Amino acid sequence: MTESDHPRLILNNFLSPDLCKELEFIHKSSSTIGYRQNVFSTTLSHLIATNSPHLILPFIPIREKLKEKVEEFFGCEFELVIEFTGLISWTKGASIGWHSDDNRPYLKQRDYAAVCYLNSYGVDFGGGLFHFQDGEPSTFVPMAGDVLIYTADSRNVHSVEEITDGQRITLTLWFSRDKSHDEDIKLISFLTNRSYDINDTSLSRYLPLPASQNMYWFPPEQSSTYHSGFDIRCARLHVLGYELYPSNSSSLVDVRSSRDFSDILLEPLRLARENELVDREFANILHLLQVVQFYQWKATTSQMAESKKVSFKVVPISASQQDNIRCLKLELIKDQNLAEILFGYGTCGESLEHDWAYFSSIVDLWEAYTSKLWHNMVLNLPIWIANQSLFYEPSCGSCTSLT
Structure with missing residues (x-):
């Protein structure tokens, strides 16, 4: 031939x-x-x-x-x-x-x-x-x-x-x-x-709006019960070292009784990392994920700008807030090991060193780009x-x- x-x-x-x-x-x-x-x-x-x-x-x-x-x-x-x-x-x-x-x-x-x-x-x-x-x-x-x-x-x-x-x-x-x-x-x-x-x-006008929850839950056969697996949006944040905290902490109390944690992802969220919490709201999980992934993109290219003064508060996480973050994570990423196997960097790369000052400037850069x-x-x-x-x-x- x-x-x-x-x-x-x-x-x-x-x-x-x-x-x-x-x-x-x-x-x-x-x-x-x-x-x-x-x-x-x-x-x-x-x-x-x-x-x-x-x-x-x-x-x-x-x-x-x-x-x-x-x-x-x-x-x-x-x-x-x-x-x-x-x-x-x-x-x-x-x-x-x-x-x-x-x-x-x-x-x-x-x-x-x-x-x-x-x-x-x-x-x-x-x-x-x-x-x-x-x-x-x-x-x-x-x-x-x-x-x-x-x-x-x-x-x-x-x-x-x-x-x-x-x-x-x-x-x-x-x-x-x-x-x-x-x-x-x-x-x-x-x-x-x-x-x-x-x-x-x-x-x-350009804030993303999540689709139905079962489109983001892995494996999909678990999406009706959420007994195992993970939300892929939360998993991508997790492998980068970030956690979620609901802006309205009382909403977490409400869903704990109903066991439906997915609704929280449609509400305003704040970003946590290690022992620090950002005092800035993001409209929903996709808005937050877009900003974090934009940070990953720009921080791995030559377009990295000089760090500026942080334009939002970064405060220590209290014991009660840490408990709420841990609870939310356990519900949204039930199988953390599987999430890390599929989305973790392993031998194929390393997570970037985080810089709140640069992250602050990235939020503005994401808005200009979008x-x-x-x-x-x-x-x-x-x-x-x-x-x-x-x-x-x-x-x-x-x-x-x-x-």
Whole structure:
């Protein structure tokens, strides 16, 4: 067989390091339980549904450029639509056997696939290598920013090794010739279900709103009883060394009698670390998680600003507050060991040294970043609606970097 019998394309360093980190930030602050064991996903429709439609903006230039690359390489210019876009993380124990991406009847519309790696094999995760059954390369060993493109049919039957450590994070797109499966039309329909006022300057316009609780509880089969497992949002905070404290401590007393702790995550929360508590409210668990993950993103890049004076109070935690924090943690992360296995850094990295002064400045930086994306999204929306297609308007300012 020749190379043309198994058409595939590798693009090294297609995504810039900071863009990889930006998409990782979006995923770790927004993901829900995924489609198979130990897999977590973030779709564009989910971002819209949780009042974070502005977070789809960084994806748009990537989608455009990848679609161009697929059409050019496979000789199908102007024939394709984007059928699916999603961020997917595979954690310890996740794997998939030999298959082609269209081998299920409800996925027959998929013609091509693009897998963009946001982190690196051997550095951020172990295992998880991508193998092709036939043709070359037979194994793809990715570094952050690399892209693998292939036909989603029997010519490119493939498998993914079991993850042994860390988290393998990818941006995955599927392309189709069937225009009835155009993802853009569906996304624009979701976006037009609510109104956006360009003159709205309130913080609430872009504060995330959590989806239903069972979308965040792992394993999903425990979501109806919450007898074991953990809330993935709380688990991500836990492995970074942060804890939650309800702004209204009396609400904790109320839920202790009803044993329904999930409602607390929809209410204002404060952030605790070691023996210190921040005297600042965050609207809900997703708001808090976005800020913390934004801190992780910016603190691991060269964009780290000089620390400023802390703009909020950081106070010692009292014994009663510590008890409430411990109680809430036990209810929301019943299996701390499993949470640390799936989300902990282990040998694939280390938690950052915390700096309250820098964290304080990050809260303001997150608001500026989010406000800019939201503003640009609102400016682009009428154009998207008119054309029934998501595309990037340079006049609205750059939000991504492709190499």
